[in-house]
Amino acid sequence: MSERAPATTPSAEPTGPSPASPSSPLTAARRTGLLVTFILGGLTALPPLSMDMYLPALPEVTTALRSPAATVQLTLTACLAGMALGQLVIGPMSDKWGRRRPLLTGMIVYVLATAICALAPTAELLIAFRLLQGLAGAAAIVIARAVVRDLYDGVEMARFFSTLMLISGTAPIIAPLIGGQVLRFADWRGVFVILTAVGIVLTLMVWRGLAETLPPEHRHTGGVAAALRTMRGLLGDRVFTGYTLCGGFAFAVLFSYISASPFVVQEIYGASPQAFSLLFGVNSVGLIAVGQINGKLLVGRVSLDKALAVGLAVITLASVSLLLMSTGVFGKVGLAPIAAALFVLMSAMGLVLPNTNAQALMRTPHAAGSASALLGTSSFLIGAIASPLVGIAGEDTAVPMALVQVTCAALSVACFLLLCRPWHPRETP
Numbered sequence: 001m002s003e004r005a006p007a008t009t010p011s012a013e014p015t016g017p018s019p020a021s022p023s024s025p026l027t028a029a030r031r032t033g034l035l036v037t038f039i040l041g042g043l044t045a046l047p048p049l050s051m052d053m054y055l056p057a058l059p060e061v062t063t064a065l066r067s068p069a070a071t072v073q074l075t076l077t078a079c080l081a082g083m084a085l086g087q088l089v090i091g092p093m094s095d096k097w098g099r100r101r102p103l104l105t106g107m108i109v110y111v112l113a114t115a116i117c118a119l120a121p122t123a124e125l126l127i128a129f130r131l132l133q134g135l136a137g138a139a140a141i142v143i144a145r146a147v148v149r150d151l152y153d154g155v156e157m158a159r160f161f162s163t164l165m166l167i168s169g170t171a172p173i174i175a176p177l178i179g180g181q182v183l184r185f186a187d188w189r190g191v192f193v194i195l196t197a198v199g200i201v202l203t204l205m206v207w208r209g210l211a212e213t214l215p216p217e218h219r220h221t222g223g224v225a226a227a228l229r230t231m232r233g234l235l236g237d238r239v240f241t242g243y244t245l246c247g248g249f250a251f252a253v254l255f256s257y258i259s260a261s262p263f264v265v266q267e268i269y270g271a272s273p274q275a276f277s278l279l280f281g282v283n284s285v286g287l288i289a290v291g292q293i294n295g296k297l298l299v300g301r302v303s304l305d306k307a308l309a310v311g312l313a314v315i316t317l318a319s320v321s322l323l324l325m326s327t328g329v330f331g332k333v334g335l336a337p338i339a340a341a342l343f344v345l346m347s348a349m350g351l352v353l354p355n356t357n358a359q360a361l362m363r364t365p366h367a368a369g370s371a372s373a374l375l376g377t378s379s380f381l382i383g384a385i386a387s388p389l390v391g392i393a394g395e396d397t398a399v400p401m402a403l404v405q406v407t408c409a410a411l412s413v414a415c416f417l418l419l420c421r422p423w424h425p426r427e428t429p
Contacts, residue, residue, distance in 0.1 A: 035209050036151075037160075041167025042202050043103075043144035046110075046137055047083055049198060051076060051258060052175035052280070056273040057188035058262045064188060067123040069263060070388060076259050077387045078127045082134020084380030087142040091373020092227035095220045099143050099150070099369075100212050106139025107206060111199040118192035140202075142372045149361045149368035150213040155300050157361065161354035162295020166288055180277035220367070230370045240363045240371070242419025246312075247356030248378035249412035253315055253405045254349055255383035257342060260390035260401035268398060269335040279339055283346040290350030304355045305422035311351025312416060316409040318345035323402035338398070345405070352412075359420075382408070 054076075062072045086106070093102045113133040120126035144164075152160050182190045220226060235241050265276045290311075298307045321341045325333045357375060364371035386408060390401040416422070 036147075037163060038167065039202075039205050039210050040144045040147060041164050042205065043140040044164055045167065045171035046140040046199075046202065048171040049175050050079060050114075050133060050137055050195060052171065053179040053182075053195060054188075054191050055176055055258065055262045055280070056179040056183055056277055057191055059266060059273075060183065061123075061126075061188050065123045065126070071123050071127075073259055073388055073390075074127050075123070075130045077384045078131040079134040079137075080255065080380050080384040080387060082131040082136075083138045083141065084134075084377045084384060086135040086138025087373045087376035087380065089373075090139045091142045091146065091369040091371075091376070092220075092230070093369070094143050094146055094214070095227070095230075095367055095369035098212050098214045098216075098219060099147055100206075100210065103139050103143045103206055103210075104203065106136045106143075107199060107203040109136035110140070111196055111203060114192055114199055115196045118189045118196065138376070142369070142376050145357065145361070145372035145375065146368040147210075147213050149364070149372065154362065158299045158304055158354060158358035159295045161358050162291050162299065162350075165291035165295070165350060165354060170284075170288070174281070176277035176280040180273045183273055214369075227370060230367045231374060234364060234367065234371055234374055237363060238419055239421075240360050242415050242421075243356045243360040244375050244378050245415040246308075246412050246420065247353060247360070247375065248382040249408045249415065250312070250315065250349065250352045250356065251379035252382040252386040252408040253319060253345070253412070254353075256386045256390045256401055256404040256408065257345065259387040260398070261342070264338070264398045264401060265335070269338070271335065279342075283343050286343050286347030287350045290347045291354060292350075294351050294354060298351075303422075304359055305420070307351050308355040308359070308416065309422065311348045311355070312409070312413050314348035315345055315352065316406075316413060318342075318348065319402065319405040319409045323399070323406050326398040326402045 058069075058072055058076075061067075061075070062069050065072070090102050090106060110133060113129055113136055117126060117129045117133060120129055148157060148160055148164070178194060179191050182194060186193075220230070261280065262276060265271045265279060266273065271279070294307055318341050322338065322345070324330060325337055325341065330337075360375055361368065361371055386404050389404050
């Protein structure tokens, strides 16, 4: 793969935002900064809300629908795969038709699919509608990232991604807590009722508060063939591909935790759904805190690659520790050491996820939607592949989860070192 980015790509770490004329949609969007930030945070929070609020209910769904754990875990995989494939389609659509129309359409379909999930009588139908939910919900995350690229560049973009983590990062905290509380008063179907309401509110906020950020003169006019050529050109940039895969494998480490932790914490270590929700929330606080340290203290003072390298190293060490504890190398361990290692692993994601996104998108101002689609698709597809692997040995061992995490962490480090080559000077156009 070529090291040079496409002809219109900026340097790897520009120092300021792209200019915008006083009358441009970008300037208007920036004037509503707080509202836009809140809406974009809500959009990026939709995927973790869709998955994490449902996590405490997984054991109950297994019993209620009389399906094995591996089958029920496919409801997570289906949602994740839908979000991956949906981004691949919706990202280029937003480059052609602007951000608002594809986003609003996707949100409306998301609301309908989520409402139908609440009525699914079998695991198979639930899996099917979760797939549709993911396909539609992909619009939220892929277009939110593209809007950020429309509005910001360089260090400002990296800071904004970290700010978004403050908002979107609250979703993993409150989602399992809400899910656990819903299970006190309703069955698992009540979780999807709440998600439907969240989708309606967010759709109305987008309709009323998010202006178009891609002017008509900056949109692509080609069809499917042009979109494919654009994506092929993006993947031809070795550095962009390196950051994309690095972030994708790191996301797989995160999602293997998301998929397996309900069974590891509740079935193996005997925690209640409410205790699991509390532990999950504490881990998310760590992710948010480190994300804010990254955005407020490190960005602009420490290179993004150095912060990313530290995050990858911590994730790898935490994954290895989990594997050693799960295999009994340290003897029989309780929940506390496992929870501590998971906390460290989750916290380090605050250094990895925003910085891989920023570094990749800095190279693609000419096709932010397509680039965002490739970023999201790689992350969600790799996560969808990792998800069923964590339950391959049943519900009574955490070894598969830890093994998947170690493998994906090692692959993420390999992509960073071999493809991104952070020590190597990069050509600028």
